Amino acid sequence: MxxxxxxxxxxxxxxxxxxxxFxxxxxxFQIFEKQSFLSAHPSAHYLNMRTMExxxxxNIQxxxxxxxxxxxxxYLRRIGEQPLNSTRQLIDYKQYSYTSYAHLPQSLFVQHxxxxxxxxxxxxxxxxxxEFKDKIIKVNDDITCxxxxxxxxxxxxxxxxxxxxxxxNRDLQRFLNIHFTSKQLVNRLEQYNSMLSFIYNSDITAVIIKHRIEDGIFAIQIPLDLLTGKTDIQEVQHIKQDHVLIKNLINKTLLSQVNDIEIKSVGFWRMGAVYAEQYYKNNCVLVGDACHGMPPAGGFGMNTGIQDAQNLAYKIKDQKDLLYYQKERQQIAQDNIETALKYYKKSLNIAKSFTFDINKLKIYQSVMKNTPDFLYQTGVKLGGSLIELDPIYKRLKVDDCIPLVFPKEEIGFKYNSGDIGENGGQLAPLVVREILRKKERKWYSINCDSNYERIDIENVNKMIVRNDMHIYQQQQQQ
Ligand SMILES: Cc1cc2nc3c(=O)[nH]c(=O)nc-3n(C[C@H](O)[C@H](O)[C@H](O)COP(=O)(O)OP(=O)(O)OC[C@H]3O[C@@H](n4cnc5c(N)ncnc54)[C@H](O)[C@@H]3O)c2cc1C
Known part of the structure; x- marks a missing residue:
């Protein structure tokens, strides 16, 4: 044993x-991973400001x-054309954080x-x-922890x-996920500077995720129900092996001359909006996706999990009651799920693309199909007149689109009362969500065995303000 x-x-x-x-x-500690390798699928890609902190x-570079x-x-009908609409949001992150939000495919993230x-x-x-035996946990018959x-x-x-x-809801929607590389596609998409390109044409509704320019890493997500009319993943497993079909789907999505596609992996994603009723039981603790799942809008999934890990690690280090971990992080998960759901629903309104109502989509696709190409071209040339042609885009305003950065949800939380200090560890902190600018966020350090750790818990005793919060920024500028 x-x-x-x-x-x-x-x-x-x-x-x-x-x-x-740890x-x-x-x-x-030890980490047990059931696979023989770390996941090579890019999945999530947006690192928010709190994660970067x-x-x-x-000290992870x-x-x-x-x-x-x-x-x-x-939002495009076809790559190369002028976008039907777009969202652009580069915020002045320096007013919120000493780091910047960033972008990296999950597959590279785990490798580093x-x-x-x-x-x-x-x-x-x-x-x-x-198995549980007194306070000891027995795992796989030969390990205790x-x-x-x-x-x-x-x-x-x-x-x-x-x-x-x-x-x-564990089963909001299911997607086919195609991970591939193409350097030519990097060039074809260059004019848009887009992280996400939503494609709506008469053949397909899909989103292209630009994961990495340097290596030409992309993913395409296609709603499964719109593709096959089926939602049972078991029934469509064969699609994963059918590379002719997959290439055909990529071509339908790109509608563009791209000849260097290399398919890396194909999978299914069951998207939900859920959180665990409890975050721990008998010294077994749930962290990350194990205790929540949310739509990709806003890129909260992986970020929320990474932030759970930070919170939990401090609780374990300081031997705090795990109830604090649950109370603090469950509320954040609920808030993030709510925000992700709100923007997921907005994305449904944008072009009924990720919709359960397949009939509406079919009407939409038939409108697209029956609109002669030259009208689209004219519409694109004349800018606004395109809107007159299409009943769906008529209603689409920039405000309806999904923002890229969410300062309130990313870093806008503080703990009004701490689990260290005045409450003597009896009360869980009250989490307040509001947009906090950098100067309003109070950074503290705790002197533990001469290691200085930085956390943002407010109104707690025994803490001193750390004054090196600009280190990261200075390093970046060098
Ligand atoms: C195809 C796909 C696309 C996605 N797209 C997005 C997106 O666009 N935006 C977004 O925010 N999120 C997205 N997500 C979600 C995002 O990837 C997750 O939020 C993130 O991976 C959560 O990280 P995690 O470490 O909690 O869990 P995971 O990444 O799921 O890691 C769990 C690990 O545990 C291992 N494991 C499982 N069971 C056992 C066991 N019994 N013993 C040992 N090891 C085990 C697994 O092999 C895996 O390596 C996507 C997910 C998928 C699958």
Missing amino acids: VHIPHLIVGAGPVGLILGHY KRFNIP ILDEL LPLENIQHFSNYV VQEGIRDKIQLNKEIKKI DYLYGCDGLNGFVRDYLKIKLIG
């Missing part, structure tokens, strides 16, 4: 960040590209974040069984085994 005091299940982005904090706090705290190239969402804790990651180790951290994703084993319910 091997004893691992702190066992993290899953080497996704959240398990890895938790591992980094290393920093000298908490003995966490990465800074952990990432190969980030210029965010300017990812500053738009465009594993550095520094690689020796703690055990691949091909699947957790299949958990004091704490078990379920960082094993939304379909993970740990939450299921603990019989913790999910609250909300």
Whole structure:
């Protein structure tokens, strides 16, 4: 029997960040990952300001590209044409944070974040069984641990085994996800500077995600119900192997001369809007997607999980009641789900693209199909006159589009009362959501064994203001 005091299940982005904090706090840990490799699918891609502050705290350096190239969402009928609409939002992040929001595909994120804790990651180790004996947790018959951290994703084993319910809608929509590379597509999309390109044409409704310029990494997400009329992933599993069909779908989406496509992986994504009823049971703690799932609008999924990991790591280090972790993070998850849902619904209104109402989409597609091409061309040339042609775009205003940056949700939370200090650890902090500019955010350090850690808990004793908050910015400018 091997004893691992702190066992993290899953080497996704959240398990890895938790591992980094444990290393920093000298908490003995191992990470078990069931696969023989870290996920190579790009999935999430937006790193928000709070996440960047966490990465800074952990001294994790990432190969980030210029965010300017990812500053738009465009709505297109066809690549090469003038966008039907677009959202552009480059905010002055310096008023909110000493870091900037950034962009990096999740596959590269995990590759870089594993550095520094690689020796703690055990691949091909699947957790299949958990038992409780007094205060000890027994795992897979041959391991014991004091704490078990379920960082094993939304379909993970740990939450299921603990019989913790999910609250909300687990099955909002399912997508086919195609991950591919193409340098030519980088050039074709250059004029738009778009992170996301929504494509609506008579053949397909899809979104192209530009993950990385340097290596030409892209993903296409296509709503499964619109593609096949089926929502049962088992029934459409064969699509994953059918590379002729996949190439055909890519061509339909791009409608553009791109000859260097290399398909990397194909998968399905079951999108939900849910959070776990409980975040822990008997020293088994859920973190990241294991305790919440949300639509991609706003890019909150991975970011919320990374921020859970930071919060939890401090609680474990300071031996706090896990109830504080649950109360603080569950509320943040609920808020972020609400915001992501709001913008997901807006995206439905934009062109009925990600819709359950397949009939409406068919009408829309038939309108598109029956509108002669030359009218579209004229419309594009004449700018506004296109709007006259299309009943859906007629209603579309820039305000209806999805913002790129969400200062309030990204960093706009503070704890009015802390679990350290005046409340003697009895009261969970009250989380207040409001837009906090940098000068309104109070940065504190706690002197623990001569390690200075920075957290943003307000109104707590024994803390001193740290005055090196500009370090990151200065490094960037050098
Ligand atoms: C196809 C796809 C597209 C997505 N697109 C977006 C997007 O556009 N925007 C967005 O915000 N979010 C998106 N997401 C969600 C985002 O990827 C997640 O929020 C993020 O991955 C959560 O990280 P995590 O570490 O909590 O879980 P995961 O990334 O799911 O990692 C869990 C890890 O645990 C391992 N594991 C599972 N069970 C066990 C076990 N029993 N034993 C050992 N190891 C185990 C898994 O192999 C995996 O490596 C997408 C997800 C998918 C799948």
